[in-house]
Amino acid sequence: MGITGRLLMPIVGLFVAISSFVSLSGDFLIQHNIDKKVLLTGNVILFIISILSIFIQSKGFRTNNPNAFVRTVMAGMMTKMLICVAAVLAYVLMSGNTYNKRGLFIVLFFYLLYLALEVAVLMKINKHKPGNA
Numbered sequence: 447m448g449i450t451g452r453l454l455m456p457i458v459g460l461f462v463a464i465s466s467f468v469s470l471s472g473d474f475l476i477q478h479n480i481d482k483k484v485l486l487t488g489n490v491i492l493f494i495i496s497i498l499s500i501f502i503q504s505k506g507f508r509t510n511n512p513n514a515f516v517r518t519v520m521a522g523m524m525t526k527m528l529i530c531v532a533a534v535l536a537y538v539l540m541s542g543n544t545y546n547k548r549g550l551f552i553v554l555f556f557y558l559l560y561l562a563l564e565v566a567v568l569m570k571i572n573k574h575k576p577g578n579a
Contacts, residue, residue: 453570454497456563461493464556481546484537488553491533496560499526504571530557 468475468485475482499522506518538545 453567454500456567457493457496457500457560460559460563461489464489464559479546479548480552481549484546484549485552485556488533488549489556491529492553492556492560495526495529496564499523500564500567503568507568507571 465486468482468489472482475485502525503519503522506515509515534550537550
C-alpha cells in the first residue's frame with residue numbers, strides 16, 4: 447500500500463493545529479519570553495521532515511527483504527535526526543547567546559508529537575501491507 451493523503455491527514459492536522467495555536471497565542475508567548483518565530487519555523491521543519499521520513503520508511507514496507515526494511519527505517523530516522531540537529535545548531539550559531547531556550551524546548555515537545563503520529567501512520571501502512579493479518 448502506498449502513501450495516500452488520507453494517511454497523512456494526522457500529520458497535516460497536527461501542523462495546522464500547532465500553527466494555529468502559536469499564531470493565536472502571541473500575547474501569552476511574549477509574556478513567557480517564547481519566540482513565536484522559533485516555534486513556527488520549528489513546526490514547519492518538523493512537518494517537512496516527518497513527511498519525508500514517512501516516505502522513506504514506507505519504501506521498506508514494499509520489500510520482502512527484512513534487511514532492506516531495517517535499512518529504510520534507519521535511514522528515515524537518521525535523516526530526521528540529522529536535519530533536526532543541523533537546524534538547532536544553525537539557529538544557535540546564528541543567534542549567539544540570544545537563542546530562545548524555551549522555544550527550543552517547546553519545539554522538542556513538537557518533535558515528540560510528530561514522532562508519535564509518524565509511528566501511528568507507519569503502523570497503519572504496515573497493517574494494510576499484503577500478507578499481514
